[in-house]
Amino acid sequence: MRRGISIAAAVTVIALSATACGGSDDNSSSKPKAAKDISGTITYWDTSDAATEAPTYKALIKKFEAKYPKIKVNYQNVPFTDVEQKFKSAAKSGKGAPDVVRTDVGLIPEYASLGYIAPLDGTTALKDTSDFNTTPMNTTKYNGKTYGVPSVTDTLGLLYNKELLKKAGIDTPPTTWDEFIADSKTIKKKTGAYGTYLNPDSYFLLPLLYSNGADMADTSAKKITISDASAVTALTTAKKIQDEASMKVDFANAYQNMQTAFKNGKVAMLVQGPWSVSDDLTGKVFKGNEDNLGYAAVPAGAGGKAQAPTGGHDLTVYQGSKNLDASYLFSQFMTSTESQVTIATATGTLPTRKSAYTSEVTSNAKIAGFKPILEQTARPRVALPQVGSLFTPLAQNYVKILQGTSSVKDGLDKTATEFQKLLPGYSIG
Template sequence: MPRWRIPLRAPVVLAAAGLLLAGCANPSTGSADDDPTKPVTIKFWHGWSASGEVEAINDSIARFEKLHPNIHVQSTGNVTDATLNQALRAGGDEAPDVVSSFTTNNVGQFCDSGMWADLDPFMKKTGLDKDKTFPKSLLDYTSYDGNQCALPLLADAFGMYYNKDAFKEAGITHPPKTMSEFVADSRKLTKRSGNTVKRVGFMPNFRFYQNSPDRLFAQWGPTYFDKDGTSRLAKEPASYEFFKTAKKLMDAQGGYNALERFRTSFGDEMSNQNAFLTGKVAMHLDGEWRGLMLNDDKAKFDWGVAPLPVPDDQVEKYGRGYLTGTVAGIAHSSKHQNAAWELLRYLTADTDQVVKFANAIHNVPSTKAALTSPKLDADPTFRTFLDIAKNKYSQVLPPSTNGGMYVVQLQDFSYTEEAGKVPNLKSGLQRLDKLIDADTLQSQN
């Protein structure tokens, strides 16, 4: 499925599948002794499945093969992390050479298990300076513990879509920049008929569409782990401010129960019954792809895009957002690693290729040069997300050896907390830290 269609709970499946990978102490050994100028066929596995996206990746491969006529690429799409991990465990001639994943949370497993090859030797050999080529935030989520086993292959940035007509009706002149403005505007934009909610300013419930708690939490710039790798959410001041703000958003619009009842009336996220598209939500956390969908569905109101608000004491960081994306690497078991590197380098670091691919599937480009290319889509709403991606304060999730399990645990805790079932937030966060640390320890054994 396309990256933006990954369900909110996908990390559960991926993290469980990752246990297959984490337990592999002796991955199949490949070879970097091949001559990339000789005729060879390599296999590339990726997760794209929508027709337009598959067409875009196939066009990318065709451009590569034109530049490298000796290298033939067999492309396989719609591949999940679970399938990929099983193939890498098995190794052999049927295993892929170049691999990709939509799940940045699993990079820690990919690197720590040894299943994805260290790319630093390839970059050194071919003169690719990763620090000059890729934004630091994207390098952060493609490496783990000093091992650069992946490179970014386009990115996603999250911001806020807002209904300009609803803003005008409510007398609001600009999108909120601070959390206090966010709460006040949400209250003004909420419409009721008696006890029934007709429209909310912002739906804060963590089960709603893209509202995984880590995405809004990023606006505080939290630190998830201490230097020794232990979870520190109970020690992180931002944790308390985040949940306090989430409750303020709830209370300003009728409370958890009313909002949860209203949420269950929403249509499917990817359909023409999307709650923002149908006017039931006036401000909406989402990624750069939503603009293209709003245009395709011919939204019946004027809409705009802005960065999500920041805490009142961090106004200078306004413009930040949550970043994630596709990652790609070379299978450790590949016996054609130099040829595989040629494909990987082209897909991730060639400026024209990155720009063409980004424009084709409406994702954020993942190199510094591509982000400033005049050939990029000039749509101003899309460029808002480019600015979020370039913002030095934007945040990515830290990699962990147990993949995205800590994000799943944060989600589960947040569902309970927003429902008012956590009597003491500090004690609850302390229990959450212990649970995350226990799972991390188990994945290392």
């Protein structure tokens, strides 16, 4: 799940390129042990919400230990904001790394390139991969190998206040960015509410980039594409949304203010993810009126199609684990259909297996709302080890563009130059 980096930090922090580290990716061994013969202790780092989600994962671990009594699991809940640096430090030093870690999908290429996580092809962890939905399964790949098991998934969609749209005389949510801007103006004129609140975090810019045929880079051509004509179109549209459709953006506290405005009915539409829904439903316009919250795909660009980044988490296995067999078995158990149904039912997170979308699971309005959005629009981010670092210079220059201290073209040209420092061997397309 990608909630976005701090905009205030993005303006000041300079990205550092990933440092390569050696490590074998050959996990072939003699004939795998039968599950009943596997024993030992493994450590699992879980990044789920400690209060609302972790109890479900702990209960599943007890079931795993009951089914495989020779294996003990040392469960540790690690905050999502801390786990990346903590895992990289432990893996690099070879001390204190967990056997299995719940990993943001955007980190798979970096961890794999550094030799920190094990390829899982042919292991127990990847049993019955045909049941996984294609989009989350694609997040596990790097250089032709599979390094994760899809656990939960998400994407960005368009959340909207049905009553405000109806009051403005709008029957259906907008399907293009031009309609989005036009509808926002109509909403403001007829209801007094703003059409949207533009999130200035660079992750939330991706639907605009993707829907206009743009991206950060082209790995096959080894080109940086963030400053090409389609990206200029996308950023020009973003600036227009801010100027003509959005409530005034507080760059120091954008995410919280955006959420508050939406929950209180001052904003009609947001580009947001399923992780926000529980918070949304606490607002005065949705609490006790959950059906007022609408779900739709992000709008499409001119001549393009609606696309948004795939988010979520995969289970990954530490390359240096002393108990790989138990780690593989644990990863398989925690991502099985039965486990995913349990997790989705209890936490409202979206499963990655087709078979886990049971009637019980899809009775959750959030899951039912985002399921078609995932199927229609979700796509992986560019598979580069440095992809996480790329968001920082993009965010810095995106903010300057929105604030009017840089033109769209100059801001993207500067972003491309910064990207080139992070991507040796890449040319600016």
